[in-house]
Amino acid sequence: MSTPNFSIAAVERDTGLSKDVLRMWERRYGFPQPSRDTNGERAYPADQVERLRQIKRLMDQGHRPGKLLALPAEALAGLVPRHGRPPRRAAAAVDEQGLEDMLALIKQHDANGYLQALQQRLARQGLQRFVQDIVAPLTQRVGEAWEDGRFEVFEEHLFTELTKRVMRQAVAALPSGVGMPRVLLTTVPDEQHVLGLLMVEALFALEGAACIPLGTQMPLMEIARAAEAHRADIVALSFSIAFPRKLIPAHLEQLRQLLPAGIELWVGGGGVGRSARLSSVNYLPDLDDGVKALNAWVSAKAGNELARECRSTEPKP
Amino acid sequence: MSTPNFSIAAVERDTGLSKDVLRMWERRYGFPQPSRDTNGERAYPADQVERLRQIKRLMDQGHRPGKLLALPAEALAGLVPRHGRPPRRAAAAVDEQGLEDMLALIKQHDANGYLQALQQRLARQGLQRFVQDIVAPLTQRVGEAWEDGRFEVFEEHLFTELTKRVMRQAVAALPSGVGMPRVLLTTVPDEQHVLGLLMVEALFALEGAACIPLGTQMPLMEIARAAEAHRADIVALSFSIAFPRKLIPAHLEQLRQLLPAGIELWVGGGGVGRSARLSSVNYLPDLDDGVKALNAWVSAKAGNELARECRSTEPKP
DNA sequence: AGCCCCTATTTGTCCTAGACAAAAAACACT
DNA sequence: AGTGTTTTTTGTCTAGGACAAATAGGGGCT
Numbered sequence: 062m063s064t065p066n067f068s069i070a071a072v073e074r075d076t077g078l079s080k081d082v083l084r085m086w087e088r089r090y091g092f093p094q095p096s097r098d099t100n101g102e103r104a105y106p107a108d109q110v111e112r113l114r115q116i117k118r119l120m121d122q123g124h125r126p127g128k129l130l131a132l133p134a135e136a137l138a139g140l141v142p143r144h145g146r147p148p149r150r151a152a153a154a155v156d157e158q159g160l161e162d163m164l165a166l167i168k169q170h171d172a173n174g175y176l177q178a179l180q181q182r183l184a185r186q187g188l189q190r191f192v193q194d195i196v197a198p199l200t201q202r203v204g205e206a207w208e209d210g211r212f213e214v215f216e217e218h219l220f221t222e223l224t225k226r227v228m229r230q231a232v233a234a235l236p237s238g239v240g241m242p243r244v245l246l247t248t249v250p251d252e253q254h255v256l257g258l259l260m261v262e263a264l265f266a267l268e269g270a271a272c273i274p275l276g277t278q279m280p281l282m283e284i285a286r287a288a289e290a291h292r293a294d295i296v297a298l299s300f301s302i303a304f305p306r307k308l309i310p311a312h313l314e315q316l317r318q319l320l321p322a323g324i325e326l327w328v329g330g331g332g333v334g335r336s337a338r339l340s341s342v343n344y345l346p347d348l349d350d351g352v353k354a355l356n357a358w359v360s361a362k363a364g365n366e367l368a369r370e371c372r373s374t375e376p377k378p
Numbered sequence: 379m380s381t382p383n384f385s386i387a388a389v390e391r392d393t394g395l396s397k398d399v400l401r402m403w404e405r406r407y408g409f410p411q412p413s414r415d416t417n418g419e420r421a422y423p424a425d426q427v428e429r430l431r432q433i434k435r436l437m438d439q440g441h442r443p444g445k446l447l448a449l450p451a452e453a454l455a456g457l458v459p460r461h462g463r464p465p466r467r468a469a470a471a472v473d474e475q476g477l478e479d480m481l482a483l484i485k486q487h488d489a490n491g492y493l494q495a496l497q498q499r500l501a502r503q504g505l506q507r508f509v510q511d512i513v514a515p516l517t518q519r520v521g522e523a524w525e526d527g528r529f530e531v532f533e534e535h536l537f538t539e540l541t542k543r544v545m546r547q548a549v550a551a552l553p554s555g556v557g558m559p560r561v562l563l564t565t566v567p568d569e570q571h572v573l574g575l576l577m578v579e580a581l582f583a584l585e586g587a588a589c590i591p592l593g594t595q596m597p598l599m600e601i602a603r604a605a606e607a608h609r610a611d612i613v614a615l616s617f618s619i620a621f622p623r624k625l626i627p628a629h630l631e632q633l634r635q636l637l638p639a640g641i642e643l644w645v646g647g648g649g650v651g652r653s654a655r656l657s658s659v660n661y662l663p664d665l666d667d668g669v670k671a672l673n674a675w676v677s678a679k680a681g682n683e684l685a686r687e688c689r690s691t692e693p694k695p
Numbered sequence: 696a697g698c699c700c701c702t703a704t705t706t707g708t709c710c711t712a713g714a715c716a717a718a719a720a721a722c723a724c725t
Numbered sequence: 726a727g728t729g730t731t732t733t734t735t736g737t738c739t740a741g742g743a744c745a746a747a748t749a750g751g752g753g754c755t
Contacts, residue, residue, distance in 0.1 A: 080738085082706090213604075215603060222591050226550055233547060275539060387709090419710080443735070
């Protein structure tokens with residue numbers, strides 16, 4: 062009634078699972094099991110869609126569909142931690158060549174070839190490993206190549222623009238869970254590198270966080286106002302390696318003061334590696350750290366709520 | 379042999395026509411008529427894919443599929459001009475309310491609602507009318523609202539970010555034709571507004587131009603080098619209304635000198651409305667002007683080549 | 696143990712052909 | 726010319742079957 066039931070196309074949009082797959086699963090595994098509308102067309106109730114989202118997220122983390130769909134009921138929630146199978150040396154070596162090939166495409170100004178290569182890898186590996194094994198190392202290499210003079214400015218721009226597009230497309234399909242934090246993502250003025258932000262957004266969204274992307278170069282005051290307006294739990298900033306390090310602490314200090322105490326401030330990206338640190342800011346130099354921090358946040362929140370519940374049900378001494 | 383034949387999934391990616399539609403057309407209209415590989419799966423030859431792209435482009439301009447598919451053969455080429463049915467007053471009035479509703483969603487910080495509204499309109503109207511009737515006026519209104527103080531900075535950022543995403547997703551699927559210009563799209567340093575660029579890219583790509591998106595804020599020198607490296611025919615710049623007008627002529631003059639004479643320089647966006655003009659630059663204040671200029675370029679080029687052919691076949695006097 | 700090859704299972708995509716609803720066009724009637 | 730009604734056009738949905746690519750499991754080898 063209040064939840065109007067989803068058509069198969071809507072579920073495809075919301076979960077990223079193709080219509081074929083949805084029908085196949087129903088046939089093979091008995092889930093999902095949508096009801097039918099007056100035309101005999103599938104009508105998925107909201108809770109099944111939610112479970113599908115969760116399954117998709119676990120698949121992107123390397124789980125296999127057969128297991129997940131056979132799984133009794135809400136045992137899914139317990140599976141979350143299996144975090145990216147260990148990136149083996151062998152796989153890393155293979156990728157090495159692949160990465161070089163992709164960079165070569167950029168050097169040849171073959172935009173279409175590069176886009177296809179990206180999309181192929183995204184489809185093959187799933188978003189999480191795509192971000193960690195492809196986009197992150199590529200970005201780093203392009204940065205190095207640019208410093209060495211092997212890349213022209215416009216080649217770096219082309220790389221950024223095309224990579225952005227593929228990432229955004231993938232991120233667009235991701236859902237957000239309940240009990241997960243609302244994360245506001247942006248960069249400070251003078252920091253216009255957006256790829257790091259997109260990588261974080263992808264990984265956070267995979268975990269189920271509700272991401273609010275504000276693009277780059279937000280004045281600090283505006284970041285604070287936006288965080289309140291959007292009721293964000295976390296403000297995440299990204300500093301690229303190119304950003305002048307000594308400016309970072311000042312920015313963070315000021316922003317920390319503008320933000321309400323309840324809103325956490327997380328900082329990541331290559332630029333925060335060795336900058337001076339403040340205690341009131343969560344530093345996450347690596348992508349992995351971000352994911353861990355997010356999981357920690359969720360656990361902590363669950364703990365808090367549990368504690369609060371206990372307190373409220375127990376009689377006062 | 380040299381052209382490896384496309385799978386139905388590849389055609390879906392390249393043309394933006396769903397698998398269902400491709401199979402349906404084959405059944406109903408007898409086109410496309412792919413051969414089959416050893417597994418009995420459709421294998422589309424390159425020329426059919428090309429024709430499908432052309433058909434899709436014409437559909438996005440308002441033509442109906444039935445006509446296009448019944449059309450004899452290469453009569454398609456003659457159809458190009460039917461350029462957006464006249465946007466009637468009535469329709470404009472209806473949209474007026476729709477636009478306000480969408481802005482309200484942004485004011486409420488309802489990112490998902492806004493995204494859905496955008497995507498729904500894109501699907502309903504096709505890309506061309508979506509750009510001209512939705513994105514362009516929305517952008518203008520947001521600009522006005524921001525100046526009036528009705529929009530906060532972060533609300534404008536959110537609007538830009540979300541709109542960008544939908545546009546990019548739509549543009550990603552567009553093909554590029556032969557005999558069409560290669561257009562390099564970017565902005566000068568200090569101009570970071572990207573929506574205008576994306577709108578132009580969408581319309582140009584609809585016409586079949588090969589667009590090379592370099593993002594924003596390219597140093598002039600780099601624009602010139604990129605134009606040569608990519609063998610661009612046209613460099614297109616966008617200046618938003620917020621860009622200081624008196625700086626524009628200087629930028630253009632300098633860039634014009636850096637560019638080889640064979641490469642045209644086109645300029646558009648709200649900022650060029652009343653700035654001083656140079657004779658060597660093509661000014662296109664409105665989106666329509668850009669499309670017209672592109673068509674003119676194609677005609678001119680066809681004329682040139684015809685003339686050259688005549689000269690080379692005629693005996694010297 | 697660790698490694699490699701072969702087989703078995705899992706899983707996604709593709710196939711056919713039919714049905715129907717929503718949008719657009721054509722027509723009729725003020 | 727405008728407005729309401731039919732007819733045509735067009736896209737999406739459904740069903741179950743088939744098959745190839747990817748992955749896991751098992752056995753023999755070093």
